[in-house]
Amino acid sequence: MTHTASPDAIVxxxxxxGAACAAALAxxxxxxxxLEAGIAGGGTTAAGMGHxxxxxxxxxxxxxxxxxxxxxxxxAPFLPPPAEWDPCGTLWVAEDAAQMAAVHAKAxxxxxxxxxxxxxxxxALAAAEPRLRPGLAGALLVPDDAVLYPPxxxxxxxxxxxEAGGAIEVREGARVDAIEAGAVSSGGERLAxxxxxxxxxxxxxxxxxxxxxxxxxxxxxxxxxxxxxxRHQLVELGYLTSAHASTGDxxxxxxQPRRTGQVLIGSSRELAGWDAAVNRGIVRRMLRRAxxxxxxxxxxxxxxxxxxxxxxxxxxxxxxxxxxxxxxxxIAAGHEGLGITTAPATARLLADLIAGRTPAIxxxxxxxxxxxxx
Amino acid sequence: xxxxxxDGRSIPAEPGTTVAAALLNAGIWSFRTSVSGEPRxxxxxxxxxxxxxxxxxxxxxxxxxxxxxxxQMVVVTNA
Numbered sequence: 001m002t003h004t005a006s007p008d009a010i011v012x013x014x015x016x017x018g019a020a021c022a023a024a025l026a027x028x029x030x031x032x033x034x035l036e037a038g039i040a041g042g043g044t045t046a047a048g049m050g051h052x053x054x055x056x057x058x059x060x061x062x063x064x065x066x067x068x069x070x071x072x073x074x075x076a077p078f079l080p081p082p083a084e085w086d087p088c089g090t091l092w093v094a095e096d097a098a099q100m101a102a103v104h105a106k107a108x109x110x111x112x113x114x115x116x117x118x119x120x121x122x123x124a125l126a127a128a129e130p131r132l133r134p135g136l137a138g139a140l141l142v143p144d145d146a147v148l149y150p151p152x153x154x155x156x157x158x159x160x161x162x163e164a165g166g167a168i169e170v171r172e173g174a175r176v177d178a179i180e181a182g183a184v185s186s187g188g189e190r191l192a193x194x195x196x197x198x199x200x201x202x203x204x205x206x207x208x209x210x211x212x213x214x215x216x217x218x219x220x221x222x223x224x225x226x227x228x229x230x231r232h233q234l235v236e237l238g239y240l241t242s243a244h245a246s247t248g249d250x251x252x253x254x255x256q257p258r259r260t261g262q263v264l265i266g267s268s269r270e271l272a273g274w275d276a277a278v279n280r281g282i283v284r285r286m287l288r289r290a291x292x293x294x295x296x297x298x299x300x301x302x303x304x305x306x307x308x309x310x311x312x313x314x315x316x317x318x319x320x321x322x323x324x325x326x327x328x329x330x331i332a333a334g335h336e337g338l339g340i341t342t343a344p345a346t347a348r349l350l351a352d353l354i355a356g357r358t359p360a361i362x363x364x365x366x367x368x369x370x371x372x373x374x
Numbered sequence: 375x376x377x378x379x380x381d382g383r384s385i386p387a388e389p390g391t392t393v394a395a396a397l398l399n400a401g402i403w404s405f406r407t408s409v410s411g412e413p414r415x416x417x418x419x420x421x422x423x424x425x426x427x428x429x430x431x432x433x434x435x436x437x438x439x440x441x442x443x444x445x446q447m448v449v450v451t452n453a
Contacts, residue, residue, distance in 0.1 A: 224435045225409070260409045301435060 007033035007169075009195035010184055012176045012207060014040035017339050018199035019154040020347035021332050025195070026166025028351055033193065034168060035186055037175040037203070040158070041151030044201050044339065047308020049220065049256055049264055050150045051233050052341045053090055054115055054142060056106065057316055060365035064318075065338060066115055067361060068345030069144060075344070078160065082152035084259045090145035091120070091129065091232040092239075093253070093293065094137040099237045103140045110142070117142050129230055131296045140237075147233055147256055150340045157343075176200070179207045181327045195354060197330045198323070202311040204333035208323055211368065213334040215309035217270040219283050223300040227261035236293065239267075251286040253293045263300060265290050267337075269310075276307050312336045319368040320349050330354060331368040376445040387443040394419065394426045394438035397449070405438060407452050429453040 007030075011022045014036035022032045034040075052072050056062040079085045094100045103119055110117040118141045120128060125139045158168055176186045183192040184207075198208050202215040236253040254266040268282045283305060291297045313319060313334040323329045332350050335342055349366065352359040364370075377384045378396060387396035394416045397405065404413035405426050416426040419439045426438040429450040438449075 226434065299433075 007031045007191075007193045009033070009197065010035060010191060010193040011197045011199055012179065012184065013037075013043075013199040013201055013203075013333075014154070014158075014170055014172070015043050015045040015199065015201050015339065016041065016150050016154040016157070016343040017201065017332050017335060017346055018197070019157045020343035021197050021199050021350055022168050022170075023157045023161035023166065024347035024351040025197075025354070026161045026168045027164065028355055030195070031167040032169070033191065034158075034170040035174040035176050035184065035191075036170060036172050037200075039172050040170055041154035043203075044308050044310060045150045045154055047218070047220070047306060048150055048310075048337070048340055049233075049254070049266055050084075050148045050153070050340050051090070051254075051256060052146045052148065053233070053235075053338075054110070054145060055338060055341075056109055056113075058365070060317055060362070061338075062109070062113055063361045064342050064345050064349075064366070066113055067348075068342045069146070071344035071348070072146065072148075072341075073144060075160075076146070079148065079153065080156055082149065083156050084147075084149035084152060086147045086257070086259055087144075088147055088257060089141055089143040089232050091125070091234050092140040092142070092237050093125070093132065093234055094139055094237050096137050100137045102237055103138060106140050110140075115142065116144055129232065129234065131230060131294050132234070133293060133295055136293075141232070145233065147258075148340070149259075153340070154343075176207060179326065179329055181329065194328055195330065196326075196328055197332055197350065199332045201333055201335075201339070202309040204311065204319075204331065208326070208329065208331065211319065211323075211331065211333065212313055213311045213319070214271065215274055216312035216336060217268075217272045217275070217279075217307055217309055218266065218337070219268045219278065219286060219305060219307050221265040221283065221287065221302045221305050222258070223263045223265070223297075224303055225261035226263060226300055229261075229263050229296070229300070230255060230257050230294070232257070234293070249282055251282060251289050253289050255290055255294060255297070262303075263297070265297065265302075274309065276309075278305050278307060310336045311339070315370075317365055318342065318346060320346050320366040321353055321363055321368050323368050376443060378443050378445075378447045378449055380449045381451055389443070391443055392439050393428065393430065393436075393441045393443055393447070393449060396443050397428075397438060397451070402451065405451050413452075 319334040430436040
């Protein structure tokens with residue numbers, strides 16, 4: 001029998017959030033069993049861009065993302081090559097004077113939060129990214145943002161925790177059918193643990209009914225290799241409007257250089273249930289939007305298009321904390337498009353709450369009970 | 375006989391043959407370099423595998439096995 005035959009904690013889901021939580025709980029000295037329905041890091045974690053980005057939609061989101069990007073940067077020297085760490089920074093691209101005003105406001109907010117940023121005028125932006133179309137107003141450069149390959153990073157989190165002496169067992173192909181107080185059932189087997197963490201992402205409400213998380217579909221396109229095509233993660237400032245419109249479909253210019261020289265092109269948002277089929281209409285809109293900012297994209301070949309499901313909440317904040325209705329059950333889900341960014345801080349916050357410590361940031365905005373059932 | 379310019383060197387090519395055939399006839403087997411740094415060359419010879427990609431007249435990722443040669447065409451391998 002393995003050392004996790006009688007675990008102290010069971011984590012449901014081995015996406016990047018579940019992996020980070022398992023690593024943090026193992027760091028507390030707990031024996032951790034991770035149950036993953038598919039393969040580790042193979043769900044929403046594998047579908048995303050892997051952009052580690054400070055976001056400021058709300059003070060709570062700024063606190064969580066800033067903390068978490070800092071934690072990633074601390075881990076960066078230890079990340080293995082498969083994690084494809086690239087400290088390329090983010091450029092928030094402004095199209096006009098009104099968006100430039102938003103750039104200055106964002107710079108001031110970041111300064112007050114201790115996050116480095118630099119305002120680029122039109123000429124400096126053109127020099128930084130020559131393939132952007134002429135006539136853009138400028139940008140905000142956030143140099144401490146980064147990019148990685150999420151499945152590689154998720155596996156590293158588990159491995160690093162083990163190397164530090166942590167007891168973690170990951171079972172793949174182990175679908176959990178129900179979570180109850182102090183136990184889960186999986187394939188007819190009942191597995192008990194004092195702590196159960198639902199980190200099943202968009203599937204979390206299947207196990208914790210009434211959890212207000214819905215799948216929000218996205219598309220990504222990756223091109224052939226074109227080394228040096230762009231140098232930063234490029235996001236239009238209007239992304240915030242697109243990302244936060246809680247209903248309806250939207251697309252935004254969001255382009256990323258990969259370590260392979262490929263260009264990853266996003267992004268789209270749709271509420272389409274669990275229909276994973278590629279929606280050609282929205283892909284066309286997304287690529288048109290991207291080519292509007294970078295006309296040269298039209299000359300590259302797209303070699304793959306795929307979809308994924310972000311676990312979305314109504315207020316764009318994840319659910320991190322106890323689920324009072326089921327004693328011993330904790331939630332770490334609902335990270336929408338920021339799960340890769342916020343996995344390390346989520347795990348620290350959750351471990352602090354489970355251990356009864358005061359977390360580094362206020363946990364109240366993330367309390368799963370804050371939201372009414374959707 | 376026509377000639378194409380491969381990596382700055384003129385090589386002869388039979389009219390009507392493909393870029394891939396011309397390169398192979400000239401003893402050039404490595405057309406490109408994989409992400410992990412390995413040499414790659416034509417495999418299927420019919421446009422499916424993409425292993426024979428070269429830069430032709432400044433356009434990257436052209437499949438050498440599908441492109442007929444043209445006199446003084448400029449080909450860059452391992453771009």
